[in-house]
Structures are given as C-alpha cells and as structure tokens.
Amino acid sequence: MSLNEQHTQRRPIRVPLAEKLWPFLRASVNVFGSVIVTIFGLLLITFIIGRVMPIDPVLSIVGEQASQSSYDAAYLELGLDKPLLVQFFYYLWDVIHLDFGTSLLNARPVTEDIARVFPATLELATIGIFMGMIFGIPLGVLAAVRKGSWIDQIARVVALVGYSMPIFWLGLMGLFLFYGVLGWVGGPGRVGIFYVDIVPSVTGMILIDAMLAGNWDVFKNAFSHIILPASLLGYYSLAYISRMTRSFMLEQLSAEYITTARVKGMSEWDVVWKHAFKNIRVQLITVIALSYAGLLEGSVLTEIIFSWPGIGSYITTALLSADMNAVLGGTVVVGLIFILLNIFSDLLYKVFDPRAK
C-alpha cells in the first residue's frame, strides 16, 4: 500500500460519548463518599448548636406557666432524659426522614415550611444568577480585552456601585421608580392579590407552576413581580462576576499561548473566546457557584423589602423568636445547598479541565 492510500483511509477518531462521560461517572462515585461525611459533619454541628443554645426547648413548647407534670411529660417526649449520643441518633433518624420537628410559631412541621419558602428563594436566586452571568461575564471579558479604555472604566464604576450601594436602598429606590412612579413592574410580594393561589402549586415556583397550568395571566403577573428583586440580585452578583471575570481574563490574555493563537492569524474574537475564555471556565464556575449559593441562602434584606416569603426571611424571623427547630432546619438546608453546589462545580471541573482528570 502506498503512503497516499494509507492517508486517505484515515478518518478522525470520534471519541464516543461514553468515554467522555466516564470521568464524570467515576468522579460521581468518589464524590458520593465525601458528601456523606460532609453531611454527617453538618448535622453534628447543627445538633451541637441546638444543644448549647441557652434556650430550654421544653419551656419554649409548654410555656412559662406550665405545671411541673406537663413540663416533665414534654421533657420525656423530647427524649431529653437520654444520653446525648442517643439523642444525636434520634436527631439523625428524624432528619433522614425529613423531620425537623414543628415550628413553634405556627405549629406546622418545619419541613413543610421550608418546602414552601425555599422554592420562592430558588426562583428568585436562579433568575438573579442568570442575569448576573449573562451581563457580568461579557462585561468582564470586554473590560479585560479593552483594559484601560472607557469601557473598562464604566465596567469598574458599575461594579463598584453594585458592591458598595446598600441593597435595601437600591431596592427601595427601584420600587419607588419602577413601581411607584413608572408602574412598569409589580409591587412587593410574589403575585398580585388577585392572582394568589390561582394555579395549583406543583414546584412551588410560581413562574413554573403557571407555565405548567398554562395560565399566562398569572405568569405575566408573577414575572412583573419577580423582575425587580431578581434584577437587584442579578446586579449584585454581576458586580462580583464581572470583576472576577476581568481579572481571570487579564491573566490568560498575557499568557504565551495567546501569542501562539495570534501568530496563527486568528481574529481577536477567536483569540478571546476560543482560547482565553476556555481557560477561565473552571475559575468562573467556582465564582458563580459561590454567588449562587449566597443568593440561595436567602438575601434577607431583599426578601424583606419586596415582602418575598423566602428562606432568608424565614430563618431570620425564626431566629428572632427563638424558634430553634425552624432555625436548625433552615441551617441544614442552607448547608446542603453549599455542599451540593460544591459537588456540582467539582464535577464540572472535570469536564472543562483536562488536567483535573
């Protein structure tokens, strides 16, 4: 066979999908073990916090005026006569069964409360982080590419304002302007008073529930309510994301492989997006995951200003009224979010960075 024939027979070897996904799967198994350990640690800490808090759990149930006998009955019912270790295992058992006890404020199971408030925060934070990414990343890249130009200066001011303006002030001004004066958006709350409970709650996120029910009036109304607080959170994360993107990009743009790409005759657009940007994806994922976790934890100030019944204001209210079951339940959920997002970004690293395999 001549050399030429050999060459014509060669075809690019396509890497099969299974081979691409394999590192992902293997990593998932490894990660699973560390997750179990981390969650165990999280529960241990919340348990200890619950026990060292100078709040008598029995008193907060039966009240100051209770007789000794009802106090003792509640004491035994809570299992407080058992050794701490046994109590901890009771606690673990309950948590595994998604039982965080009942809230003292409204006498409903904490799990039910969280299932109600968390989707509200999830909806708000997800739209917020998407806005932060969609505007923050290109702004950061542009600022790095045009370093020192007026675009860079504007990006700097935009981010600085985002960092340093108190979010409640921006929120109030936003409400005043866009709701009060211009009437472009809905006011506080998740939907207008006439739209409450019209669509059945499936996911707890009104936008999605309205879509599932095909009720576009509710969707529009809910959208007009969420857009302002979500933009506010989006702006807040944009400030952070764009600054980090800029500094990551500056680091990459001065690397030698960028010169290589230019020597190849590539356009500046390709140099920036096909070469430099590919190298900052891993770092960006960390930054975005952290901001997202921060937003999911509940932005108390935003939630209060916009009367948004999310997890941030739920935990804060519970804390102020010493509702320990609700506080601990909320803390566990927030901890879980951080753990999950960390795992997720760890897994994405393996996809985006060949060196991490």
Add this chain to the structure above:
Amino acid sequence: MENLLDVENLWVKFPTRTGVFDAVRGVSFTLGRERLGIVGESGSGKSMTGRAILRLIRNPGIVEADHINLEGVNLLKKSEKEMRAVRGQRISMVMQDPKFSLNPVMTIGDQIIEAYRQQTKASKSEAYNKALEMLEAVSIRDAERVMRIYPHEVSGGMGQRIMIAMMLIPNPEILIADEPTSALDVSVQRQVLDIMDKLVKDRGMGLIFISHDLNLVADFCDRVLIMYSGRIVEVCDADKLHEAKHPYTRGLLNSLPRLDGKDKRLQVLKRDPEWSKTPSVSGRL
C-alpha cells in the same frame, strides 16, 4: 540572493511614566532563503524584533520603521485584517517554552487542525490527515494518539516538535524561532533543531533564529546579527563568528567556558557605554 524580508530602520518604543523606552533602536536587515541568527543578552531587543515583524507588539508598544517589506510589500501599511492573512500563512513563529505556548485545555490535534484551517478552508478530515502527516514529519510516533492528548501530557521536546508542526502546517515562507530550544533539555535540543532545520531547508524557507547561545548559532546559522541594547553592533558570517571584531561580541565569546580552556578564570564582560550610542550596523545584504 533574493530577499524575502527587508527591514529598514526598525524601532520598537514603549511609552513609560519616565519617558519613552526604546526596546529596538533603528535595526535594519534583510533575510533571504537562509538561516539568520540574532544573538544578544536578555533585553537586547532580539525577541522584540521578531514580534515587531509579525506586528504582534500590543498597545501601548509602538512599532516604527521605514519599511518592513515582505517580498516587496510593506507590512506596516497593511490593515490588521490583512496582517492576519500574513501571520501563520506567510510568517510564523515558534516560541520558547511549549509548556506555555500550547493552550492547556485544547487537544494537540484541535490546535494543529485549527492552525491549518485558519488559512486554508480545508475540510475537517482533510485537515486531520494533514495534521497527522505533519506530526510524522516532526518524528512523532503514534501520531493518532498524540492528536487526542493534551499539552500537559507531552514532554518538552515533544511539545516543541508539536509547536514546529503547528507553525509550519500552513506552509509559511518565513519562520521566526524565538529561543526554540532554551527551555529544553540539552539532550533533545539537537534533535529539535535538526528537525526544524530539515523542514526549513526542504521547503526553501527563510529562518530567523533568535538565541542567546553563541555556539548554537555559530553551528546552526548562515549569518549572525549581534544585538546590544536595541541595536545591531556587528554582523558576520556564522562560520567567521570567532573572528568577530566588536568588543561586545569578543566579550561574549571570551566569557564562554571551554573544555580545552587554559585560562583558569573566565573573563567578565566589561560594557562600554559607548556601544549603545554608536548607530546600528546594517544587516542588509
């Protein structure tokens, strides 16, 4: 000899807070289908000269010259878009350390194919075959496997051969090799150079070989320009390098250790401020 490249009075300037810093000061030379060495210590402006030819000096750096003619066409008059058609396709460059000059998150294959498809609008499978051929031309065994791996999985010598393959794949007329072997183990330097030399010769290309290694340049090149603080202080044929007259070149030669050396101590290079004041010697033929 016909001239591929003709550089006249090249300046590279960087405005700083304390005034303009001149990295290259009025350098002139021509390049035919030959191997031209540029030697000098760090900061002598040799790398800047290479990058200025490709117009890769970024803001705020300024490139000025009477002309940089590539086969009679002045590169300085070209738009950035026209320059992109020159880069890679007509003038290419191999840099010092393949650890940094290859993109860490792209496979070797993708990077070579990209270099080829940037200029020729070849199909993917055509480019793939061409890339395999090119990898074999730089003595890489098992090229199909190498196409699929990432830069961190190859050694320095192999990385540099990959760089050479990548930079020669669009078939340029001129290759600028900027310290191509400085980051490599001594044991593979020669191999990389031989491969580069063979490819450049076979294709009848012009080579600008930038190095600080006098012996290497004397062995490898046809003609040598010696640069000091942004100027060419001496031009000579490579085989006559040891007869060089300029005190700076002599100083450099004398500060090289020799196996058969009789002197107990190496000479220390004494710099004369006058050197940087005398105008540049022309490297034109």
